[in-house]
Every structure is written in structure tokens, then in C-alpha cells.
């Protein structure tokens with residue numbers, strides 16, 4: 001009997017390719033991928049939810065402009081940068097097609113993709129508190145959220161988050177800008193400069209002996225059910241997910257403005273670095289709603305931390321971590337050093353992710369250096385992951401569609417890297 005229970009509970013690690021378990025670079029083509037029209041209607045989230053997120057971002061545009069006048073006029077978004085033909089060709093290993101960079105490494109205010117979710121969730125919480133307190137009179141501009149009566153209200157509340165660094169920074173920066181107390185739970189081996197940057201904002205940093213997952217779990221336990229506190233759950237937050245998903249509309253607008261077609265004969269491949277999965281999952285979901293089967297999300301993970309690959313390959317019956325398959329979750333890509341994927345994201349994206357590609361750390365450093373020297377793009381190691389994957393993945397596209405393909409490589413962080421950190425990373429490239 002005990003044996004049967006064990007079998008039922010054991011993750012299907014036999015479905016995970018041996019190369020993945022051996023930390024070898026792998027291209028995992030998702031066998032469960034299905035057409036969007038059959039998948040999207042059955043999901044718990046849909047277009048109305050993303051439209052709601054876009055509307056909330058718009059309501060807060062006057063506030064963001066007031067708080068960050070030098071960097072933001074309305075929307076927090078990044079440029080879409082075309083790369084020179086020679087560099088595109090190098091990235092795609094001669095497969096053909098064009099490459100553009102969605103430059104969230106230089107996202108205004110925070111310089112990282114996690115702001116799309118983290119800032120959004122802080123705004124959603126602030127809006128709910130303000131509504132409860134009767135501060136949202138009809139027609140009142142949301143610029144008022146920076147007024148003293150709002151700040152007094154927010155100052156009586158705590159926002160807590162567990163983070164590898166960039167989510168904490170995004171939540172910390174926005175939370176502190178509105179007057180919230182902010183507590184960020186991090187693994188003791190998260191980057192020291194990321195902890196210091198948070199302390200400078202006035203956030204409390206709580207260090208945990210375990211990894212990022214342990215920090216998230218500790219924060220969740222400390223804050224669940226507390227009336228004056230909000231826990232931003234990187235592993236399980238619908239608000240984060242929708243904040244990221246709204247980015248899809250930015251990309252759609254930019255592609256249209258650049259005259260780049262997306263359709264059955266012009267497929268769009270979007271290469272997204274993946275940690276717990278929220279940021280790439282949200283963006284991919286938003287893009288699927290817009291472009292259906294013409295868009296192909298490709299998630300990219302470090303060879304030591306392929307948590308989404310492991311979860312999707314093993315099946316969704318129960319959570320599986322990279323430790324379960326003998327990997328150590330040790331990578332230079334600190335933002336992607338996550339052992340267990342978000343089940344919310346895994347369930348939502350199960351049939352929508354085209355592939356997961358794993359990359360070794362030395363490739364991250366190599367591409368970090370190439371992008372800096374050839375295009376002046378300043379990345380942190382996690383954010384270089386898409387470049388290390390796109391060329392290998394492009395070889396798997398049917399030969400007849402390669403030339404008409406557009407590859408968007410999402411760079412997810414790096415513009416705010418301290419000079420010495422960046423120099424050290426360059427030296428390893």
C-alpha cells in the first residue's frame with residue numbers, strides 16, 4: 001500500500017530528458033502545445049482580464065508621470081530595437097529571419113522586466129486601499145495618489161515580497177514612492193548590491209538561509225491573513241501575471257509601427273528568460289491572446305535551474321523541483337536561479353509555450369559581452385539568456401519559414417547594474 005501511495009505521488013521525472021538532468025544545453029519542444037483557439041477559452045484568465053490590467057495602467061499614467069517625470073510619460077515601456085543585419089545573423093547562426101530586442105533591460109524607473117508585474121501589483125493594492133478609504137471621488141486624477149492623505153493611508157500598511165532581487169526592487173521602489181513600508185525576503189546568496197539598493201530605498205531586507213523559494217515561503221507564512229499587509233506572491237499572483245501580460249500590447253503596437261507583419265507566413269518567435277515563470281508567462285499569455293498561433297513563446301532557462309522545463313515535462317499532477325532531478329540550481333543568472341516553477345504559470349501556459357531552451361552560464365557571459373561591444377546594450381547575465389538560445393532554437397524552425405520569421409529577444413534587466421558588477425561580468429565574456 002505504501003508503495004502505491006509513493007508511486008502516485010512521485011513526479012514523472014522519467015519524462016524529463018536525460019540531457020536536462022545532466023545539465024547539458026537542451027532544446028525541449030513542448031509536446032503538449034496546441035492551437036490557441038482550443039486552449040485559450042478554457043483558461044481561467046482571458047482577454048477581459050488583460051484589458052482590465054491595461055485600463056489600470058492607464059488610470060495610473062498621471063501618477064507615474066508625476067512620480068518619475070524625467071523617465072516616464074504615462075506608460076512604463078521600453079523601446080523595440082532592431083539589430084544590425086550582421087549581428088542578427090550571428091545570433092541566429094545563419095538561420096535567416098530578423099532579430100529585434102525588446103529592451104526591458106532599460107525599462108524606465110527600474111531597468112528590469114519585473115517592474116511590469118511588481119509596480120502593477122503595488123498600484124492595484126494602493127487602488128484597493130484608496131477605494132476602501134473613500135478617497136477615489138469620481139473624476140479625481142490618480143496623480144493624487146502622491147498627495148499626503150494617500151501617503152498617510154499607505155504608510156499604515158506593509159507590502160512584503162520574496163524575491164531574487166529585481167521583483168523586490170520593483171515592489172520596493174514603487175511601494176516606497178507611495179509611502180508604504182516594504183519588506184523584501186531574499187536568499188542570503190542573492191546579489192549583495194541588490195540587497196543594498198533595496199536598503200537605500202528604505203525597504204527592510206530579510207535574509208534567509210535557503211534559496212529563493214524558501215524566502216518566498218517564509219514571507220508568505222509571515223504575512224498571510226494580516227489585515228494591514230499585502231504579500232506579493234511571485235509564485236502565485238494573478239496581479240503580477242496580468243501586469244506582465246499588458247506588455248504584449250506594447251509589443252503589438254511597436255511591431256505595427258515598424259511595419260513588421262505577424263501572421264501565418266510571418267511567424268513571431270519571442271525568446272523570454274524564465275525564472276519562476278511569471279514574467280515570461282504573463283507576456284506569452286498576452287501575446288497569445290493577440291497573435292494566436294502566429295506567435296511562438298520560447299522560454300529560456302539556465303542549465304542548472306530549468307524549473308519550468310522540468311515542471312512541464314514531468315506533468316502538472318504535482319510540483320517538481322530541479323533538485324528532484326539532481327540539479328543544483330546554481331547559476332550566474334541570479335534572476336533565473338529558481339528551483340520550482342509557478343504552478344499558476346505552468347498550468348496556464350502548459351499548451352501555449354512552444355519550447356524551453358536551456359543555456360550554460362558561459363554563454364550568458366559571452367552574449368553579455370557581444371551585446372555590449374556590438375550594440376551598446378548593457379545586460380545582466382539573466383537578461384542575455386535569449387541570445388544564447390535563439391540561434392540554436394532557430395535551427396528547429398521549418399526551413400521554408402525561417403527567412404520570414406521575426407525573433408524578438410526580450411532583454412530583462414541590466415541598465416542599473418553597478419559599474420563594477422558590469423565590468424566583472426564583461427571580463428568573464
Ligand SMILES: Cc1ncc(COP(=O)(O)O)c(C=O)c1O
Pocket residue numbers: 112113114164165166167273274275276277278279280334335336338380382383412413414
Ligand atoms: C533579469 C531577470 N530576467 C528574468 C527574470 C524572470 O522572471 P520570472 O522569475 O518571473 O520568470 C527575472 C526574475 O527575477 C529577472 O530578474
